[in-house]
Amino acid sequence: MGRKFFVGGNWKCNGTIEEVKKIVTTLNEVEVPSEDVVEVVVSPPFVFLPFVKSLLRSDFQVAAQNCWVRKGGAFTGEISAEMLVNLGVPWVILGHSERRALLNETKEFVGDKVAYALSQGLKVIACVGETLEQRESGSTVAVVAAQTKAIADKVSNWAHIVLAYEPVWAIGTGKVATPAQAQEVHFELRKWLHDNAGAEVAASTRIIYGGSVNGANCKELAAQPDVDGFLVGGASLKPEFIDIIKSATVKKNV
Ligand SMILES: O=C(CO)COP(=O)(O)O
Numbered sequence: 001m002g003r004k005f006f007v008g009g010n011w012k013c014n015g016t017i018e019e020v021k022k023i024v025t026t027l028n029e030v031e032v033p034s035e036d037v038v039e040v041v042v043s044p045p046f047v048f049l050p051f052v053k054s055l056l057r058s059d060f061q062v063a064a065q066n067c068w069v070r071k072g073g074a075f076t077g078e079i080s081a082e083m084l085v086n087l088g089v090p091w092v093i094l095g096h097s098e099r100r101a102l103l104n105e106t107k108e109f110v111g112d113k114v115a116y117a118l119s120q121g122l123k124v125i126a127c128v129g130e131t132l133e134q135r136e137s138g139s140t141v142a143v144v145a146a147q148t149k150a151i152a153d154k155v156s157n158w159a160h161i162v163l164a165y166e167p168v169w170a171i172g173t174g175k176v177a178t179p180a181q182a183q184e185v186h187f188e189l190r191k192w193l194h195d196n197a198g199a200e201v202a203a204s205t206r207i208i209y210g211g212s213v214n215g216a217n218c219k220e221l222a223a224q225p226d227v228d229g230f231l232v233g234g235a236s237l238k239p240e241f242i243d244i245i246k247s248a249t250v251k252k253n254v
Pocket residue numbers: 010096166170171172173174210211212213231232233234235
């Protein structure tokens with residue numbers, strides 16, 4: 001089916017220079033499945049991006065955790081897509097639920113950001129996901145479909161987008177979605193892409209899962225047919241991130 005397994009490490013707002021050096025050294029020293037089997041992207045805070053990029057093994061890439069919605073200029077505190085491109089940063093995470101919830105980013109704003117980042121040549125990890133309240137009221141699929149539609153409304157080419165399904169109730173809580181719960185939503189998202197962006201987009205777009213993924217639960221999740229990888233928070237700061245990268249090999253047996 002041609003969807004290369006994708007493992008992203010979202011470091012969020014964590015790390016000192018010493019800690020960052022330690023994480024990268026660990027990543028650089030281990031043997032992982034080849035680039036043909038898995039694409040690995042780590043996402044440090046902005047201030048560490050050039051440092052991490054210069055230190056990191058060449059078969060892994062870096063992502064920013066956000067960028068400004070339009071061309072840079074008088075927007076104090078923001079980082080533009082152009083700057084990321086200028087630094088040689090290939091990826092950006094957009095629409096993370098922490099930004100949607102804590103910084104009031106609407107789905108339309110996220111759609112605009114995705115479109116602008118793509119237009120500048122960045123590749124985008126676009127996050128969607130429902131809250132516990134939304135899940136319990138039975139609106140999970142409607143919520144993630146609406147978030148995906150807000151992106152699809154602004155974007156016609158999905159070649160450089162990875163869609164990350166991150167249920168808000170599973171993020172940083174230790175409460176991971178069951179493999180069946182993840183598969184169900186990934187299946188619905190792929191179906192949505194099929195019906196709204198076409199069969200080719202649905203077949204080729206990677207849909208990755210995020211929310212309390214760790215070294216112990218990754219294999220079972222990776223074995224699900226519509227789970228094409230992970231976006232890892234807490235565990236991406238620890239050596240078990242390596243085990244999560246290695247779960248890519250599960251796909252060979254699916
Ligand atoms: O938000 C996440 C990745 O973007 C997931 O975070 P945790 O893996 O810490 O639950």
